[in-house]
Amino acid sequence: MTDVDIQVRVNGIARRASVPPRLILADFLRVNCGLTGTHLGCEHGVCGACSVLLDGEAVRACLIFAVQADGAEITTVEGLAEPDGELSVVQAAFRDHHGLQCGFCTPGFVVSVTAFLEENPKPTDDEIRDALSGNLCRCTGYQGIINAVRAAAEALAESGGSASRDATAKETE
Amino acid sequence: MKPATFEYHAPTSAEEAVGLLADLDDAKALAGGQSLVPMLALRLAVFENLVDLRRVDELRGIETRDGSVWIGAGTTQATIGRSESIGLNVPLLARATPLIGHLQIRSRGTIGGSIAHADASAEYPAVALALDVELDALSPRGRRTIPAAEFFTGTWSTELEEDELLTGITFPVWQGRAGFAVEEFARRHGDFAMAGACVAVGVGADGRIDRCAISLFGLGPCARRATEVETELIGTSPADSDADEIGRTAMAGLDSVPTDLHGSASYRKRVGAAMVARAWRRALQEAVGD
Numbered sequence: 001m002t003d004v005d006i007q008v009r010v011n012g013i014a015r016r017a018s019v020p021p022r023l024i025l026a027d028f029l030r031v032n033c034g035l036t037g038t039h040l041g042c043e044h045g046v047c048g049a050c051s052v053l054l055d056g057e058a059v060r061a062c063l064i065f066a067v068q069a070d071g072a073e074i075t076t077v078e079g080l081a082e083p084d085g086e087l088s089v090v091q092a093a094f095r096d097h098h099g100l101q102c103g104f105c106t107p108g109f110v111v112s113v114t115a116f117l118e119e120n121p122k123p124t125d126d127e128i129r130d131a132l133s134g135n136l137c138r139c140t141g142y143q144g145i146i147n148a149v150r151a152a153a154e155a156l157a158e159s160g161g162s163a164s165r166d167a168t169a170k171e172t173e
Numbered sequence: 174m175k176p177a178t179f180e181y182h183a184p185t186s187a188e189e190a191v192g193l194l195a196d197l198d199d200a201k202a203l204a205g206g207q208s209l210v211p212m213l214a215l216r217l218a219v220f221e222n223l224v225d226l227r228r229v230d231e232l233r234g235i236e237t238r239d240g241s242v243w244i245g246a247g248t249t250q251a252t253i254g255r256s257e258s259i260g261l262n263v264p265l266l267a268r269a270t271p272l273i274g275h276l277q278i279r280s281r282g283t284i285g286g287s288i289a290h291a292d293a294s295a296e297y298p299a300v301a302l303a304l305d306v307e308l309d310a311l312s313p314r315g316r317r318t319i320p321a322a323e324f325f326t327g328t329w330s331t332e333l334e335e336d337e338l339l340t341g342i343t344f345p346v347w348q349g350r351a352g353f354a355v356e357e358f359a360r361r362h363g364d365f366a367m368a369g370a371c372v373a374v375g376v377g378a379d380g381r382i383d384r385c386a387i388s389l390f391g392l393g394p395c396a397r398r399a400t401e402v403e404t405e406l407i408g409t410s411p412a413d414s415d416a417d418e419i420g421r422t423a424m425a426g427l428d429s430v431p432t433d434l435h436g437s438a439s440y441r442k443r444v445g446a447a448m449v450a451r452a453w454r455r456a457l458q459e460a461v462g463d
Contacts, residue, residue: 001178021181021223024210043175044211048277057251057280063210064281067181068203068227112277133362134275 006070011079019066026050026061037077037107048135051108052076058115077107090114090152099148101140109135113149117163176213183225187311190224195313195336197222204286207278246285246339263344265353269296275363285339291331294365294391302396303371303388306344312337325395351375352459354452358444366391368445372456382406392430392445399423411461416453420446
């Protein structure tokens, strides 16, 4: 098994590495980059805990090999908050509306909802449920999460902001 | 790292990709990986070589051509879902797209991967079959076009050779009064459907049904058409059609409906009949409506 050289940007930081082809992106982020906010639940694409943004789109980091991400821009849950630690609108809404309990699934939810609200800023409740269907929560239940998404959408509409900090940065560039 | 070890190749052209598939031992093409990577993780599949298609730009794109729409096999489901031209020209494909997996899956999953993987409960193979698409394939022996009716051959099996790559899919654009619908039943949105149906129906100048396609998924080893019902419906008046009866008749010829944890074969057939009936009503309403 020949290692492959890759170059990616993770939360704005350029990283080079030589990785075995079977290393999944989630393990690359957790082990090679030390970003353990990306959680691994099922490791075969069912639970959504490992969701990250790849070139702005929500993807399952357990269903992508790190080699496939060569050249890509990746945002993990660590990259969503402001550099001073101020939570993103979506993160704050999860905290305020009891959208988490044990927190294991939360990074996947927050990342997925960030991408979802970017594409659909005014979702109906049905669309919210549909968008959340790829993420499993086993302790909080989904009501608080749905309330958080609704509140985040409203907060973003009021502030005219974007769910993703990267997207906001790009717009102002 | 769950999958077994493999060597990784990332060619930049389709020609190069099929050359690798032909020359390397035990090689498999990797597109979006949303079916292949879980299969590797679960060790349902093990390959010595994976040929990643991510750098093959010629496999991506959506082009409106004379009376048809060509979609590159590497085009993601998310891109298809966002395409206005597909919503307008191939409504059945547009309507099936949000039913595939979840948004994180559609970001990566490709139309070619979905069709070539040919899962029995997948939406795109059933859409391809209903619309009689043409599938472009490339191998070291050259290019060929495979009609959808000949493409799906069984469980996860297609007409493609091991060193042959699906490069593009050509969807005919239905002209005139037509309606399209897809219905499926899954226990949770985005899960594999227990049973589903696609309907495409056209109504002629005389007000009678002049085109009709009903395809089924989750009801056998691969997607299939309900040809007998289709033939019976041609030339009939929409007002006379009995959706529930059409649903029941569409199930009559099925002999290999799966039984598993989620439902017995007889239950699946009842669900399938209901899905055909629902899709038929919606498609017909669109076709006869103003």
